[in-house]
Amino acid sequence: MTSTAALPAPRWEEQRSFDELGRALRDVTFCVVDLETTGGSVGDGDRITEIGAVKVRGGEVLGEFQTLVNPHTAIPAFIAVLTGITNRMVADAPSIRSALPAFLEFAAGSVLVAHNARFDVGFLRHFAQEQDLVWPDFEVLDTVKLARHVVSRDEAPNHKLSSLARVFRASTTPNHRALEDARATVDVLHGLMERLGGLGVHTLEELQGYNARVASASRRKRHLADTLPHAPGVYLFRDERERVLYVGTSRDLRRRVRSYFTASEKRTRIGQMVQLAASVTGIECATPLEAEVRELRLIAEHKPPYNRRSRHPEKVTWLKLTREPWPRLSLVKRVLDDDADYVGPFSSRASAESSLAALHEVFPIRQCNERFGRKPSRSRCALAEMDRCLAPCDGSVDEQSYGAVVRQLQDTLLRRPDDVVDLVQARMSALAEQERFEEAAHHRDRLADFIRGSARTQRLAALTGCPEVVAARREDDGRWAVHVVRHGRLAAAGVIPSGADALTWVDSLRLTAETVLPALGPTPAATAEETERILRWLEAPGVRLVDVVGEWTCPVQGAARHVTLTTLAP
Template identity: 75%
Template sequence: MSSWEVQRSFDELGRPLRDITFCVVDLETTGGSAEGGSMITEIGAVKVRGGEVLGEFQTLVNPRTDIPAFIAVLTGITNGMVSDAPPIESALPAFLEFAAGSVLVAHNAPFDVGFLRYFADQQGRAWPAFEVLDTAKLARRVITRDDAPNCKLSSLAKAFNSPTTPNHRALEDARATVDVLHGLMERLGGVGVHTLEELQTFSSRVTTAQRRKRHLAEGLPHAPGVYLFRDDRARVLYVGTSRDLRSRVRSYFTASETRSRMGEMVGIATVVDGIECATALEAEVRELRLIAEHKPRYNRRSRFPERVHFVKLTREPWPRLSLVRRVLDDDADYLGPFSSKKTAEKCLAALHDTFPIRQCSDRISRKPGAGRSPCVLAEMGRCLSPCDGSVDETTYAAVVRQLRDTLLRDPDEVVDAINARMATLADDERFEEAGHHRDRLAAFVRAAARTQRLSALTRCPEVVATRRNDAGRWEVHVVRFGRLAAAGVIPSGADAVDYVASLRLSAETVRTGPGPVPAATAEETEKVLRWLESPGIRLVDVDGEWTCPVAGATRHLAVHDAVNQSRLSLVPFSERRELTTVHQPTR
């Protein structure tokens, strides 16, 4: 055997993990998008090989811009701390020199590596040919819910008994990620993963039983639509959607489908039904409706659209805010829906922090009797206390009008009040308390923006729009009160006006109702909105007035979304994986 053949055989075995130098890196930033203007404020890294720490790297970075209060609360890094720090033009070359020759590792690597590559490109630096390993992605394939509640870095660090607690400071988080990396490698060592190549491809394993069922996809068309996996009793196990039904369903039986829970589902399935749809949007909407109807056990989302909450501003002599499960035809104002009661409560708290209206549920007459004692909230100055006659009807009504305007049109009063409170708390280094207010504000802004956008569309009896698809043909959708009522593609050579008229005549009859999303689920209307707001849309006809307030909550979303992205070290469990021992052959 030649030396070349010996070397090739050795290479095919892969590079032993014990011989690999890993550079585990973590960044702190001013937001979630480098392309959107966010800057790096800190770089931390740890270089390890064979379980031994070879070196550490840490530097603050001057972002040349103010650090938002939200970020200061999250990381504890203030403008004063970075004022004398080196700029990214100096910090990045130093880090690249430290990391040279290593395999880069990060928890949610696309975020950290994406920032580093962006600024390397901005400086005209060639990006080194780093191999990258994502501990979050790997953990999704390895860790079960019995090990940790989620794949957040803090949860994994605790599960692997790391002596370092992640705290959104770069070096500390990098040290914790090292412990997570070593914990994952130790766990996988028990199932025969000993090389970098095996570690990188571990999630691509597919059972032989899955591959045997490829024939279930053979009868499906290469067209957009919805597919339903069924068991031997015709019960729906899973509902999905694709622009190419046949190709997508085939992927469940090949290496491109790696979710272990889906492998379990495929093992049970005996039939796959396909429903061809005229457009991708129609397929997405049908998927939502079928999931809500069948509630398949292997679908994680959208199974219970009825389980929602709303924040309600009541219509009574002394209005109040209330958390409710249903929208009534009672002329009240509603904010929502919220899929989580906890989020709805945060939004409610943000409003109560700003507007001192009553929080009790008592029925109070228009002229309450004297002699009642004020409640604790009134004594704290957080309630105008109409129950004991402390406020007159005109003054209370003025506050309610401000609150209603905040819900429906302009959220600035809540945004300004809570931002000021957060800034004060941050100055006093009461970051945890400020964080609670940050979460409340984010919950309110998202809810207000969502409600304003959904309400704008659901007020319209009909919207007809069209867009040219990738094949050059015109897709047409008829939307009534926020619900998709018809979808089609104008045939080649057909008269467009006649086709649209015919589609409108055959469209579903939709009746409006009370509340912000009366004719469809919020998730469906949001999908329709995203399509209507996509590039290339042409409005054929709008019955009604489709507008959103210029000073509405949507303009505040960018900062909250950026903050959320920056703090998202949470990666939800993709699926559960049961590990089995791989028996190595004896020599």
């Protein structure tokens, strides 16, 4: 356990002096903290393995704190790969009972800062409560929340610490070790302060309550919301040439659209969109779920420039197990009527390629793209020489033996991925013990991509295989919302009127619902995102199934059993 003083290292420029209300940022002591843990949830019994913190004031580092923590439980291989912290490293480290009081003493009197503070502070508070320690009345600042108001998607693809560290040219590269990540967070904090200082944010109170400003010209457009109803639905911002700029959804159209013209709107890009907007169209929907689905369909149709997500549902990749004399795996853009097995859709080709690599590690089927007859006579490839391919090309394997491997692969893809999970995890553990963390990380990422894709396929196919599912839920206003889903597509939505006969009304809704003719694959009638939205609603508390046509089932030993592994991959 170490706690060291540091020489002054100013990182952000002191603001010009003036009479200020509140506490000037240059006078506030911040304690920037980062934790490493055995997992992502303290509620699941996960423990702290490392604490790192940096105390700063006025852009100067006042001191640092770092200690490994013995979690008194095995560190999972995924975590060891991610952090580089192994069971051997923490064997002689202090327990949280001695480490936490030392940290609280170090942080006393400061404002706690963390990147995703809910995670770090949540763990610290939990173990303080477990030890009957009085939790100090810390003020907390979250650099993730602050960055969302300041750093646009044009500058960084997301607001992860690694992305922000590059934006603000942090002197320390985040590497999933507590002290290094805390140092990087200090640089991100100072970078955010520098940027906000130019916008008039000079006190802690202003920093905590910062909202992106809205130009007066935008405020004058509040009347664009006046004709919209207080009802759930979809809204479309349009420019002077009627081009759709942005599509959104809300439970209260008028209130939500009016918020775009006030200081409660924090997104920089959306502020730019509002300045271009000349009109707003509202589409009232019977239920919030119908509004969400309509939003997805309208975004795919209009591809608005200010919507970041869902604009290109057609740009997906599928993993295909071909049907030919010597089957192989390939990546394709669409599902064909060829009796092949498909997994996906994957949202990026990179994740599909990663899944393909995970499968090729386990199943030595051919990786070449050539078409073979039943009795090929070709020379062996390099993969065959390395025993990574059964080499049907030169007759090294017969159809029966090759077919047995293909059937095992098919079972892994569609029903039971345990063979891949067990083998890849064993390799990861072996590499982690040898401290070959970078190689192990490649295996971890491949496994996570495969599990995500396989679980998604099984989850989607379970619902889309049903010709019709009718479900209802009592809404907050006491009325029953009813949805008719056909092959994973929302075919009808409505709310049972007060006093109406429920069964008669539902039968009428089914009769007037959209006719859905399924196509091919796990998403035969809607985008994967639409079906997943519907699934989330169907699985929500209080939903009652009125009728199910067909069988809505998932494999008992399917990929969903392993989906928690994917939360530990970046």
